[in-house]
Amino acid sequence: MTKTIQTAVVGVTGYAGAELARLLLHHPRLKGRPPVFAGRVDAKDQARGGVPLTEIHPQLADNNGSAELKLEPFSWELLAERSAEVLFLATPHEQSREWVPEALKRGLRVIDLSAAWRLTEPANRAVYAFADEATELAASTQARAVYGMPELHRKRIASAQLVANPGCYATSIILALKPLVAAGLVDLEHGIVADAKSGVSGAGKLPSARTHFMYAADNLSAYSVFAHRHTGEILEEIGVSGCQIVFTPHLLPIPRGILSTIYVHFTKAQTHESVARVYREFFAGSPMVRLYEKTLPQIQYSVRTNYADIGFQLDAGGKRAVIISCLDNLLKGAAGQAVQNLNVMQGWPESEGLA
Amino acid sequence: MTKTIQTAVVGVTGYAGAELARLLLHHPRLKGRPPVFAGRVDAKDQARGGVPLTEIHPQLADNNGSAELKLEPFSWELLAERSAEVLFLATPHEQSREWVPEALKRGLRVIDLSAAWRLTEPANRAVYAFADEATELAASTQARAVYGMPELHRKRIASAQLVANPGCYATSIILALKPLVAAGLVDLEHGIVADAKSGVSGAGKLPSARTHFMYAADNLSAYSVFAHRHTGEILEEIGVSGCQIVFTPHLLPIPRGILSTIYVHFTKAQTHESVARVYREFFAGSPMVRLYEKTLPQIQYSVRTNYADIGFQLDAGGKRAVIISCLDNLLKGAAGQAVQNLNVMQGWPESEGLA
């Protein structure tokens, strides 16, 4: 068995952070080595050595020592003292922009769950308006980043110093489209439609008018039409232009899960088998993708798993397809994919700790 | 004030039937003249003169006489005795196929909420496999039917003997697309996508695996891909071919409401105002459509109203639009539209009793 490592997590207070903590605490390769949880801690809590993790996330309480775990005041010294080797950042974009260069300088390998380093094209990054956009440090850091989708970039992730963990919507749409586009099946001039629906955890933990139960419950709403930030990732990774795809997110009245309904025209008529073969070949060796050949996936099937579920149906003529792509936005769409990247980086089995 | 009339309802036990009962019981033009509720009643209940309506739908109980209302054993004689003039059928398709010709023969005006008489083209009706498809009676009955969407066929409905009340998905999609297609704005060769999502009441009252709380809750699933029965209505009323539009329904984890997200390409670049003008002109004089010009509608806004809510957004170049169309599947998508048709048939204000 490969040796274990010491991990650290900054940003454990959010929903993805909670899932990340849970996964790392139960990861078979990290037994007995809980992550260092570090972050902003107020004076009163500093006095008691940090905030017990189970105060922040009561659902993490168990009778096996979780009561001892604490969110400690962040400092680079803390990470050094504890010999942290891999740092997970589940922090706001701006904070990742600031901290990642320092972390790399200190020799840490970083898995960043924010959007800070996902985008290669300055035009696609513009929507984030990063303050350090023009600096050389940012450019050289970006150059070292690998987009953390193992199904597309497994080899580069294995040796990466900085992994930019993908967005949840982007993961759902890229995995469904990349195999078909790469195989030349899709008539891009006809235009692709990606109609995506996400549970409320995707909107984050901060209470707001949109995350109020009374807004989200018994409702469905479209938002960020023609303007969602994940669009850049989709364009770069699939290799299409903004004229060739429309992506519309919707807020579902459920806690978690994404279902994307994707519409494509083929360049020439296909059969169910010819399309299935393309997916099968693309995802050979990808343990975290499940191809549905007889039915269509539903949100429930993938929620609380790290699987991306893909199914599809052709019209009678074989010229059009509807593709259904489901995943859990907090797992394959965030914390689970981050752990999958850790596994790839460490040379561990890709699905280790994710079953 | 125009004189009142006597209505009758067959099929009050379902969800649309309950809404229809509620609307007719509170309709200002029908004060003091509750509908005759008729249907299948077992022997035990026949002995007590029918089933109290409030046993079937406890939420219809009030302290104003609703306790007296009964579901009575159906017979044509019962309707004649009570001088019923307008008959609402919220019955299975097959039953409407059988009963409507008889009702017309007896001089009743009929508003049929089933799909029995909605479709002109035999090819579009094929999916229902009606047993009487080849009969002359069916052909002559179909010839008298008017598709009951007042926004499209107000004049013909006013004098119709048989109104075929539209499907819920169909209403949502037709109202959003008809104005733009009729005005020649839409590039049909590019293909239209209608991604529609409906609450569970659309699946009917019969308990089934799909309507089980455990299936529907915390879930989203696509169904009837390339194969939903409402497709024929959409094709006939908008005037497009099956190759020019894809319609995918989804089951939402909410009791009621439909949101359709519709994707079109324009033949030439439009502005927000040019598109809004087309809608405004088309829906001038249509009190039950609300155009959203500054925001997008959401399911919550239209649920428990008879409004169809329409909003849209253009991409930067003005060549593509995403249209959002919302309604309550039991009201504008069923019982409410039926009452709207009654109003049109009687010459009453179109939104009477629907506010």
Add this chain to the structure above:
Amino acid sequence: MTKTIQTAVVGVTGYAGAELARLLLHHPRLKGRPPVFAGRVDAKDQARGGVPLTEIHPQLADNNGSAELKLEPFSWELLAERSAEVLFLATPHEQSREWVPEALKRGLRVIDLSAAWRLTEPANRAVYAFADEATELAASTQARAVYGMPELHRKRIASAQLVANPGCYATSIILALKPLVAAGLVDLEHGIVADAKSGVSGAGKLPSARTHFMYAADNLSAYSVFAHRHTGEILEEIGVSGCQIVFTPHLLPIPRGILSTIYVHFTKAQTHESVARVYREFFAGSPMVRLYEKTLPQIQYSVRTNYADIGFQLDAGGKRAVIISCLDNLLKGAAGQAVQNLNVMQGWPESEGLA
């Protein structure tokens, strides 16, 4: 028909305010006389004469003039100019404490939806820590207040200048218990348990950790155990001591509705009929209470109505009962009861505009 009046509403932005607006806009006695909606309006909105009501509550939009309605900057002069006669306050407690004396001085009749003037006993008011508690003005104002539950205080409400509209939990529990306690059926020494469950709208519109969808959905939690503010109303109106009743509220994962499960011991054995008779007699002449004699009420039956639904079941020996009491916390528990009080104050039929 009694003459109409001019109403005014302060506090229309919350959930109860929205329901109040809806009820008053459709009230048959107030046709053509929409309420004056007044409140805090920022400078930018003042410049445009206030905020359109449909911007605050899109679901209030209709095609019958609602677009003209505005939330205007509050001033006593505005109310005077518009000849307001009855003022509804759906404001925070402290604001009602401050404004009600002024409103009474100006001759307005007030229906206050806050808890400001509900409680007679200083000890019960202590939990609110009103700043003006010790003043003579507060004492004399309190002396003029009538607890606005028509089923208990119909006559006094009819002539009241100040009606203190009850709390939602309190309404649910008082209506279920008062008839039995008043008739001497309940063994108070044994102790009453009121286990109450409410939808999230009861927690208000302000986004908070507790009203976040992720907190409330798929969850149930007890809160304010032995300490909820509505306890004082329950004690005063039923006439029991704090040792004789326990009341525990819970947060339900639904938008609206309250169900209280209430446990009593009888002083001597009862039958279903003897208990039903007590309720029937107490609520004779109370159109907004529905007694369930064959089944038990459920939350769904009363939601979106102004009814309080009461049902009960006895144990085999007739010495214990479980009472189920349901209502819509925004209607019979707030805005609906306020309109019911308006009806009583004006001598209109008590259920007018509430069907």
Add this chain to the structure above:
Amino acid sequence: MTKTIQTAVVGVTGYAGAELARLLLHHPRLKGRPPVFAGRVDAKDQARGGVPLTEIHPQLADNNGSAELKLEPFSWELLAERSAEVLFLATPHEQSREWVPEALKRGLRVIDLSAAWRLTEPANRAVYAFADEATELAASTQARAVYGMPELHRKRIASAQLVANPGCYATSIILALKPLVAAGLVDLEHGIVADAKSGVSGAGKLPSARTHFMYAADNLSAYSVFAHRHTGEILEEIGVSGCQIVFTPHLLPIPRGILSTIYVHFTKAQTHESVARVYREFFAGSPMVRLYEKTLPQIQYSVRTNYADIGFQLDAGGKRAVIISCLDNLLKGAAGQAVQNLNVMQGWPESEGLA
């Protein structure tokens, strides 16, 4: 490490069966030895050697061999051939009554999730009306049964041949009350109230009017008032009479989880610490109970875990307490407790495979 064993499961098609399958497939002591899944299989499926488990429960699909698992036609011979040692029955009560004696005769150890063998007192069993009630075989089988709640009967379970796995409501209420009653703290003459609320999975997988999404969603309803079948277990295990406790179940609009709110009077005044100490001592050595000393548990904390969560609050005088008890009805309330019993029977750590 203790040797592994071969398990078998009958009744995998329901919700508890699915959880049981999941737990056994991932149990560290059962690696490489999946359970035999046996049950009723129709002719067509027999021809293909049974029904793939992932057709029945798509969420059990993974990329680690789950595709090979099948529900096979049940026969005693099948169990013998596969050398099954422990048999889990997640079957209807009547079927367990019939099969358990045969299984014991064949030397199998049985963990029965039904209510067939939970009750010692014939009066308490009467509600089930077992056909074999009067037989000697039933009596001798019952005599061998141990009520499968490790926190109460750990030692007897360890050596039991037949473990009667407790009901979900019963587990929730017994664990909360037994420590206090056993310690003599509770004034039984005052009467205990247990107001319990359960998610819809507790109502089973069979589609019915009550499990229809439209019935359960946005609703809350009490049922089986003074008449729920779990009452007998509560009486027998806590040691109280039917006059001393009332238990009312409610149907919550959530998929899973139970919260019981329990009201007790103490014989003499207690402090928070004195009560906590009683619980701590009782549950020392019970890894699957979590005591909440600073906050109250909520349904979300225990859902998808095997923990029973218990918290409580005293009134000011220390004479009354409200106890909150939460668990997942499919895990600690069914399949999880069954695996916990397996662990106890095998001498494995009690929480093995349940973290």
